[in-house]
Amino acid sequence: MKIEFLTTDDGVKLGYMDKGGGIAVILMAGYSAPATSWYMDEKVLLKHGYRVIAFDRRSHGSSENPSFGQDMATQGRDLDALMRHLKIKKAFLIGQSQGASCMWSYIAQFGTEHLYGVISVDQTPKMINDESWPYGMTGLNAGTRPTFFDSPLPTPNKKSLNMFLIGVLLRGKKYLDFDRVGTKPLLLDHADADWRETIRKTDVPSLFVAGGESPFWSREHAAASAALCPRGESAVVEGSGHAVNWECPKEFSAVVLAFLSKVSK
Numbered sequence: 001m002k003i004e005f006l007t008t009d010d011g012v013k014l015g016y017m018d019k020g021g022g023i024a025v026i027l028m029a030g031y032s033a034p035a036t037s038w039y040m041d042e043k044v045l046l047k048h049g050y051r052v053i054a055f056d057r058r059s060h061g062s063s064e065n066p067s068f069g070q071d072m073a074t075q076g077r078d079l080d081a082l083m084r085h086l087k088i089k090k091a092f093l094i095g096q097s098q099g100a101s102c103m104w105s106y107i108a109q110f111g112t113e114h115l116y117g118v119i120s121v122d123q124t125p126k127m128i129n130d131e132s133w134p135y136g137m138t139g140l141n142a143g144t145r146p147t148f149f150d151s152p153l154p155t156p157n158k159k160s161l162n163m164f165l166i167g168v169l170l171r172g173k174k175y176l177d178f179d180r181v182g183t184k185p186l187l188l189d190h191a192d193a194d195w196r197e198t199i200r201k202t203d204v205p206s207l208f209v210a211g212g213e214s215p216f217w218s219r220e221h222a223a224a225s226a227a228l229c230p231r232g233e234s235a236v237v238e239g240s241g242h243a244v245n246w247e248c249p250k251e252f253s254a255v256v257l258a259f260l261s262k263v264s265k
Contacts, residue, residue, distance in 0.1 A: 008058075024086075038052075040245070045257075048260075116206065123253075127140055127217075158211075212236050
C-alpha cells in the first residue's frame, strides 16, 4: 500500500494512492472513511484497465488534519490541487457520501472541462428537508438542524461488513484515526450545502446511486437528483445501506463498470 503526497497552496499535506494506466478514475470516500476503504473497487477497476486514484481528503486517512479549511469549498479546491499535481487532463470522479459533495464542490468552482463523468454514491444533494426537497436526511429540517448533529447518527450499513473488508481497513490501521470534534465544521457545512443548482449545470454524464435501505435518506433521492441533471441517470442497489460499495461490492461494481464503459465509448 504505497501512499504518495502533495502539498496544497495553503500548506496542507494530502495523501493519495495512484495505480494502473488508462482512463483515470478518482475515488473519494465519505466522512471519516480513509482512501484504503476503496480497496475492493480499486482491484476491479484496475482489472478492467483503468488508472485508479484513491484520494484521502483533507483531515481523512493519511492526509493532514489542519484546524483551517474545514468546509466543502476547500475540499473542492483540494481535489483541483490533486488533479493539477497529477497533471490529469480528464477523469471520472466517484464520490461516496461526503465524497460526492466534494465532487460537486469541485464542479461548482472549476466546471466540467476535465471530467468524463461523475458518480454520486448514496448522497442527496440537499440534506435539509423542506417543501422544495423532501429527499434530505431523515429527520433533518430547519427546525432540527441546530442540535441534529449533537447526537450520533444511525449506523450507516445494513449488512455486516465482511471480514475481508475489515482486514483491508486494518492494513491501514494508522489511518483510521479520525478527529470528529475538529472536523465538525466540515460536517455542518456539508449538511447545509445545496448542490441542486450545480447539478443542473453539470453537462457531463452523471450517475446517482442509492442504497436501497440507506438509513440516512430515501432511495428516491437518486432519481430526483438525476432528473435535475441534463445527462443524469440513477440506479438503486437493493439490500444495501449507506455504504453501498462495502455492503454490495459485486452489485456496485457492475453498476459502475457499465456506466464507465458506456461513457468511455
